[in-house]
Amino acid sequence: MQVFLFINGILTRPGESKNWTARAVTWTHINTPHKAEKIEYFTTVLQRPLNNAARAEKLATTLDYYLKAGFEVTIAAHSNGADVALDALKSRAWPKIKALHLISAANEADFNKNGLNQSLDRIADLNVWIAENDWALALANTLPGKLLGYGTLGRRGPINARRPVNVRRAAFGHGDWFAADQLDHTLQFITRSA
Numbered sequence: 001m002q003v004f005l006f007i008n009g010i011l012t013r014p015g016e017s018k019n020w021t022a023r024a025v026t027w028t029h030i031n032t033p034h035k036a037e038k039i040e041y042f043t044t045v046l047q048r049p050l051n052n053a054a055r056a057e058k059l060a061t062t063l064d065y066y067l068k069a070g071f072e073v074t075i076a077a078h079s080n081g082a083d084v085a086l087d088a089l090k091s092r093a094w095p096k097i098k099a100l101h102l103i104s105a106a107n108e109a110d111f112n113k114n115g116l117n118q119s120l121d122r123i124a125d126l127n128v129w130i131a132e133n134d135w136a137l138a139l140a141n142t143l144p145g146k147l148l149g150y151g152t153l154g155r156r157g158p159i160n161a162r163r164p165v166n167v168r169r170a171a172f173g174h175g176d177w178f179a180a181d182q183l184d185h186t187l188q189f190i191t192r193s194a
Helices: 020-031 052-068 080-091 135-140 143-147 183-190
Strands: 002-007 035-039 072-078 097-103 123-131 166-170
Touching (some): 002 052, 020 183, 035 052, 052 080, 072 080, 097 183, 135 143
Parallel strands (some): 002 035, 097 123, 123 166
């Protein structure tokens, strides 16, 4: 059994059916035989450092349920959601999961610092998605962005990676992966190996 966990970034109001995470869950249920769940939260640009550990624990608890039930897990996380995902996986000592998609990830790019080098045999399929016209991650690379804890993995790509990483690049902006004309393509790629 396969489950897809979708995690949003900042400025996303939980429960809205137009959110990419909600559309991804519906798309997965309609177009695949698999299960999907969204792990949602709300935070602003400035509040992001507050409660990130609680957001990670929310995801980690959900992950625990699925792994205990024997599901193969794929996580797809956007922007700050990628930081939440890595914190959740680290908190569980890198459990074995099928795939991890870090989409326009606003977390640390150096795999020695973000922990991904410790996941060598724990994540079967690691994907970093880079939007080449990403204004949000350009701001993350400024002093205020760094002081707020944002990283630039989704802009710079992996640094010091000692494990295989699939890198996807597109001439997109920060959230264009989920635009109406791109969502099918994005989700087809995420669910391709299920």
